[in-house]
Amino acid sequence: MAATSSIPLNQNVFRLRFKPSKRHALLPVESYSSPRVFCSEVSRDGPELKENNNMSPTKQLKNVACGVLAVWAVTTASPVVAASQRLPPLSTEPNRCERAFVGNTIGQANGVYDKPLDLRFCDYSNEKSNLKGKSLAAALMSDAKFDGADMTEVVMSKAYAVGASFKGVDFSNAVIDRVNFGKADLQGALFKNTVLSGSTFDDAKLEDAVFEDTIIGYVDLQKLCTNKTISPDGRAELGCR
Template structure:
């Protein structure tokens, strides 16, 4: 089987992928990468042990590595953190129609996008192509909405409902879809890198030409609600 590496540039998201005829699989970094260890703490406390490699790396370099580690926290770790209180702004649900105008890939934002418990059922016009990076979307309703071409990097969508949602050409990077209802959702040419679907409902979901990492694919294929057609599109074994 031939592998073709092609760059993907969409809504500010750019990286190289290995392509297959069905789902596009992004392979992880090779296991032979050099190991770099640095000691750091969040609250300023002294580390338990002083790791010698950091002595040979400048303070600036170690700081940059620490920032990279924090900004690339997986959605599984984020799920264990305490969520902020529900926003009391009266127009917080309308924030989705504006989206996030600053960061995309790492979920940087100028103001939190709190969409929890908002109802966007059958919204066909105002959400398409928006950037919802780092949005809080748990228990929100998007049933029948058009979310094609959206960027949802590091969004938290636990328990949300996306029945029949069109995610075509969307970037769903490191999104936590735990316990979400995604019945009949359309993932056509959709990036699913680093996203998790623990206990999510995926009956009749369509995975056509999806772009997904090999390890992420293995985790997704464990979900028993995926139809035989969906498993075939993903290449589940």
């Protein structure tokens, strides 16, 4: 008896979105119904083995083709789903923490940088002069300490700051674009006239954070307002309902 097996194929579909700034972003879109490969396999038990041996060359070729297609389906399905969550090994560059005081000399809003900035586990507590106005595009900041630092007018684009500490940091007039602040400590941080675009604050601590004249999109605002640690004054400043 013929047994039928189905192998789902996950497709990576991309959509080209056009923005007013004429920058084109290639964004992943969720897959729709996955196509399936159906193969019929003749049982090798009993007299059906003889039938398989007498199979016509055309049918044998079809089975080979189906097998190749099935292998392709398995090897191409779910291509490195977790790759975006993997971080490179900690940099062994001497004085890597001091590179934050220089920043990315060609850093732009799209996260372009001239040299990677690995600031993980660095301590910039109470740094009052060397971080102001720096471009920290695509910086790795997880588990770093910036408590009490002056980061006014800093440009943080596509930075990864999961688990970092920014208690009492002054982000006034800064551009914070697509930064991951997951589980970061932002208690008492000052976001005065700060651009907060596309950034995430999942499980971040935002007690006593100030959001005076913060520039933020509607969708980003709705996500930020779900954070229950924001004080009533902060929620009022943001316009959370």
